Amino acid sequence: MNDKPGTDILLSIRNLTTCFETANGLLHAVDDVSFDIRRGETFALLGESGCGKSMTSLSIMRLVPEPAGRITRGQVLLDGRDLLRLPEAEMRRVRGNRIAMIFQEPMTSLNPVLSVGEQIGEAVRLHRGLRGRAAREVVLALLDAVGIPDPARRHDEYPHQLSGGMKQRVMIAIALAGEPDLLIADEPTTALDVTIQAQVLALLERLQEETGMAVLLITHDLGVVAGMADRVAVMYAGQIVETAPRDAFFAEPRHPYSRKLFESLPDIAKRDRPLSVIPGSVPPLYREFSACRFAERCAFAWEDCRASVPRWITEGERGVRCHLYDRVPASRRPLGAEAEATSSTPSAAPALSVASHDGELLEVEALQVHFPIQKGLFKRTVGYVRAVDGVSLRIGKGATVALVGESGCGKTTIGKAILQLIRPTAGRVLLEGTDLTALRGEALRRRRRDFQIIFQDPFSSMNPRMQVGDIIQEGLVALGLERDPARRQARVDALLEQVGLPREAKGRYPHEFSGGQRQRICIARALAVGPKLLVCDEPTSALDISVQAQILNLLRELQEALGLSYLFITHNLSVVGYLADEVAVMYLGRIVEYGPVDAVLNRARHPYTQALLSAIPVIDQETRREVIRLEGDLPSPAHPPEGCHFHTRCPHAMDACRRRYPGRTRLDGGHWVHCYLYE
Amino acid sequence: MRLKFALFVLACWVLLAAAGAWLPFEPYRIDLARILDPPDATAWLGHDDLGRPIWDRLVVGARYSLWVAVLVVGISLAAGTFIGAVSAYAGGWLDHLLVRVIDIFLAFPGILLAIALAGLMGPGLDNVVIALSLVGWVGFARLARAQVLTLKQRDHVAAAVSLGAGPGRIVWRHLLPLMAAPLIVEATFAVAGIVIAEAGLSFLGLGIQPPEPSWGSMIREGSRYMLVTPHMVLAPGIALLLVVLAVNMLGDRLRDRLDVRQS
Numbered sequence: 001m002n003d004k005p006g007t008d009i010l011l012s013i014r015n016l017t018t019c020f021e022t023a024n025g026l027l028h029a030v031d032d033v034s035f036d037i038r039r040g041e042t043f044a045l046l047g048e049s050g051c052g053k054s055m056t057s058l059s060i061m062r063l064v065p066e067p068a069g070r071i072t073r074g075q076v077l078l079d080g081r082d083l084l085r086l087p088e089a090e091m092r093r094v095r096g097n098r099i100a101m102i103f104q105e106p107m108t109s110l111n112p113v114l115s116v117g118e119q120i121g122e123a124v125r126l127h128r129g130l131r132g133r134a135a136r137e138v139v140l141a142l143l144d145a146v147g148i149p150d151p152a153r154r155h156d157e158y159p160h161q162l163s164g165g166m167k168q169r170v171m172i173a174i175a176l177a178g179e180p181d182l183l184i185a186d187e188p189t190t191a192l193d194v195t196i197q198a199q200v201l202a203l204l205e206r207l208q209e210e211t212g213m214a215v216l217l218i219t220h221d222l223g224v225v226a227g228m229a230d231r232v233a234v235m236y237a238g239q240i241v242e243t244a245p246r247d248a249f250f251a252e253p254r255h256p257y258s259r260k261l262f263e264s265l266p267d268i269a270k271r272d273r274p275l276s277v278i279p280g281s282v283p284p285l286y287r288e289f290s291a292c293r294f295a296e297r298c299a300f301a302w303e304d305c306r307a308s309v310p311r312w313i314t315e316g317e318r319g320v321r322c323h324l325y326d327r328v329p330a331s332r333r334p335l336g337a338e339a340e341a342t343s344s345t346p347s348a349a350p351a352l353s354v355a356s357h358d359g360e361l362l363e364v365e366a367l368q369v370h371f372p373i374q375k376g377l378f379k380r381t382v383g384y385v386r387a388v389d390g391v392s393l394r395i396g397k398g399a400t401v402a403l404v405g406e407s408g409c410g411k412t413t414i415g416k417a418i419l420q421l422i423r424p425t426a427g428r429v430l431l432e433g434t435d436l437t438a439l440r441g442e443a444l445r446r447r448r449r450d451f452q453i454i455f456q457d458p459f460s461s462m463n464p465r466m467q468v469g470d471i472i473q474e475g476l477v478a479l480g481l482e483r484d485p486a487r488r489q490a491r492v493d494a495l496l497e498q499v500g501l502p503r504e505a506k507g508r509y510p511h512e513f514s515g516g517q518r519q520r521i522c523i524a525r526a527l528a529v530g531p532k533l534l535v536c537d538e539p540t541s542a543l544d545i546s547v548q549a550q551i552l553n554l555l556r557e558l559q560e561a562l563g564l565s566y567l568f569i570t571h572n573l574s575v576v577g578y579l580a581d582e583v584a585v586m587y588l589g590r591i592v593e594y595g596p597v598d599a600v601l602n603r604a605r606h607p608y609t610q611a612l613l614s615a616i617p618v619i620d621q622e623t624r625r626e627v628i629r630l631e632g633d634l635p636s637p638a639h640p641p642e643g644c645h646f647h648t649r650c651p652h653a654m655d656a657c658r659r660r661y662p663g664r665t666r667l668d669g670g671h672w673v674h675c676y677l678y679e
Numbered sequence: 680m681r682l683k684f685a686l687f688v689l690a691c692w693v694l695l696a697a698a699g700a701w702l703p704f705e706p707y708r709i710d711l712a713r714i715l716d717p718p719d720a721t722a723w724l725g726h727d728d729l730g731r732p733i734w735d736r737l738v739v740g741a742r743y744s745l746w747v748a749v750l751v752v753g754i755s756l757a758a759g760t761f762i763g764a765v766s767a768y769a770g771g772w773l774d775h776l777l778v779r780v781i782d783i784f785l786a787f788p789g790i791l792l793a794i795a796l797a798g799l800m801g802p803g804l805d806n807v808v809i810a811l812s813l814v815g816w817v818g819f820a821r822l823a824r825a826q827v828l829t830l831k832q833r834d835h836v837a838a839a840v841s842l843g844a845g846p847g848r849i850v851w852r853h854l855l856p857l858m859a860a861p862l863i864v865e866a867t868f869a870v871a872g873i874v875i876a877e878a879g880l881s882f883l884g885l886g887i888q889p890p891e892p893s894w895g896s897m898i899r900e901g902s903r904y905m906l907v908t909p910h911m912v913l914a915p916g917i918a919l920l921l922v923v924l925a926v927n928m929l930g931d932r933l934r935d936r937l938d939v940r941q942s
Binding site: 416419421449453460461462464466474475525528 | 837839841843845856
């Protein structure tokens with residue numbers, strides 16, 4: 001797909017500007033954006049949250065929410081015709097017919113009370129004018145085209161009967177109904193698991209080859225861009241700062257912001273040093289800019305950057321908006337080799353080695369959490385959801401154990417069961433020899449200071465009606481650890497400093513902070529009671545790449561300084577590689593593979609781990625692996641398959657796998673796996 | 680503008696109620712010479728069927744309706760919130776039991792139940808308050824229970840539990856402040872309902888007893904002469920209408936104001 005020739009331009013966007021009327025003034029969400037999309041190519045719009053990438057796509061479709069938002073300037077030329085000047089009735093014929101769109105949340109984009117067939121059928125009727133049997137034929141063909149097995153049965157099912165990946169396929173089928181020339185995919189796989197993401201991306205690629213449509217791919221994921229795009233545009237603060245063909249971009253990103261994005265990606269190769277971060281935050285987009293928008297955060301900024309707005313500089317296929325490429329000759333640019341030197345921050349901590357284990361802190365033995373399924377008037381128990389089904393693991397003092405798996409595998413439940421937020425059905429949780437499952441009431445409450453949790457969504461994990469100072473000292477008050485108010489305030493100040501927030505934060509409310517700052521507050525709150533174990537439940541999944549790097553660095557520093565142990569629950573394997581000492585891979589309530597991070601990530605044995613690793617989109621072109629595509633979805637933990645839970649999706653399944661769950665096979669160096677292939 | 684109107688009406692109501700207690704009004708003075716007199720310079724709302732000045736009776740009646748409304752809503756709000764919150768927070772058999780009790784109460788039309796209760800206990804102001812409170816808590820309990828059920832799933836409650844906060848602290852610090860908004864809005868609407876319910880009970884003779892005036896009993900007495908002297912019904916009727924309208928407008932406004940999307 002790299003050698004698509006088509007040089008003729010399908011969609012051309014010129015000086016597009018979209019503004020929003022807000023309480024704080026006029027917000028320039030999209031500011032003077034221009035780019036072209038050629039027939040049949042995949043054009044990726046890359047950027048962090050709030051950079052205006054979704055608003056650009058809504059502007060193209062003329063779906064900007066009115067009256068607060070409006071397109072104030074520019075042209076959107078589809079085959080030379082300006083969509084912004086079309087009457088609404090004609091625009092409706094463009095939507096769906098020429099340009100179709102799919103969204104991030106397939107769960108909310110489908111109508112729950114209409115069957116899948118009706119929803120696709122509606123699009124078929126509108127765009128192709130077909131009815132009755134003819135329409136049904138087309139719908140079935142579309143369902144088949146997007147890889148939904150047994151289309152005749154699925155045709156009459158409702159969205160709630162489908163998994164997330166299936167729903168996204170249905171969304172794609174609806175988008176394809178009008179045979180569009182351009183498909184806008186707005187974060188199409190962000191809400192999906194990696195193995196499902198791989199399926200959907202492969203599907204998009206195949207459909208594109210078959211139909212020759214162009215795709216505008218909007219994403220924040222560099223890995224997805226690397227796998228899918230022909231050309232890339234990077235957006236920052238409402239503007240495009242760089243465009244380039246994919247290979248050139250990944251070989252040598254030019255804009256300092258693009259470079260920083262690459263540097264702040266966690267990776268196993270970077271584990272001996274802190275991640276590079278972008279200081280500060282995105283400037284508010286209310287004012288007119290008289291300087292470079294990135295200057296405040298840029299390591300290479302000099303007086304020109306603060307004095308004037310950089311112009312758009314093109315060089316062949318590439319373009320960049322940066323003063324470095326304007327008047328400064330290539331030889332004097334502080335990028336390239338010198339950049340490496342400046343980017344390794346002077347405050348680089350001493351090499352972080354794999355934590356030395358000074359004994360065990362936590363031992364989990366045969367932990368089970370079963371949720372009863374109740375039915376009927378008298379709430380009869382008709383079965384159990386085996387969310388966690390016999391999990392054992394150990395965490396050493398000062399060590400980090402990562403728990404990896406797709407959504408629904410029970411990893412979050414394990415975290416909550418260890419903290420006794422959900423009481424386990426069976427098994428023991430030993431913290432320094434004390435069985436937490438045996439503790440009740442007051443005894444358990446006293447013990448809670450030793451283990452704390454950090455959640456995925458930092459906003460919902462804070463009481464919106466409490467001031468930050470009260471949030472942080474909550475544990476101190478609740479447990480009566482520090483009764484003197486003055487000393488408590490001093491402790492809050494110290495904690496705020498420790499997590500890198502100003503003291504003034506105390507008197508403000510959670511909604512006044514950005515996502516990364518909120519997560520820092522949550523970390524301070526957990527640290528206040530002096531825990532030994534911190535369960536981190538996807539702490540960076542809701543954050544942007546550059547902010548994720550800050551939080552990962554902070555967690556590392558804190559571990560160094562305080563000797564904390566982490567149970568790190570995540571689906572992101574590159575974060576695991578950067579942070580964890582040992583990794584446990586979970587599938588359907590059980591650990592299928594366990595071992596030191598290096599062994600599991602580089603010499604994975606279990607077919608599921610291998611598939612998981614291969615499904616992650618990788619940036620480095622040379623290390624790109626053949627994706628082991630898993631068929632189907634995660635089975636329900638209420639009815640796990642007989643024998644090995646994974647055999648229904650496993651490419652190596654044998655007869656034995658269907659009969660009994662495989663035992664544990666020990667490999668070298670504390671690495672073990674549950675699989676018949678190695679018995 | 681509408682807010683100002685609502686606040687103005689409510690301020691008048693409260694002021695009149697207070698004035699009725701302190702100023703020398705004469706709601707019980709019978710003047711047989713002036714029976715059913717229409718409004719004039721000395722009695723600007725006229726006189727009733729016993730020659731008593733309607734304005735004086737309206738002012739004193741305002742005190743009773745305010746008193747009943749505030750007391751009943753206060754008791755219902757406190758009891759309902761407590762029962763609903765405990766039910767949802769504790770869960771298990773207690774929740775099952777309380778939900779059944781709430782369902783049983785909801786199975787009857789509230790005003791009918793209040794009439795039955797007031798009839799059983801006998802007429803009188805105290806019994807009106809008791810009867811209306813016994814019916815009124817159910818709505819608050821159901822609302823509070825639903826709120827707690829959703830709020831207690833939130834991560835910040837889980838975080839508080841893991842920080843060692845006890846049940847009391849969690850309910851007081853983490854649940855009540857977040858459910859205050861819908862409860863306050865519900866309470867303002869309840870005020871309007873209670874004022875009408877009290878008037879209804881008094882209209883049926885189950886509330887305030889003669890010669891004490893209340894808006895409901897005044898409407899009942901006036902209804903007999905409605906075609907001859909409409910002012911006897913119109914005065915308390917319009918007063919009731921204004922108060923209920925004002926309280927509802929305030930409730931609407933509060934709901935819009937407090938309904939900040941908190942993620």
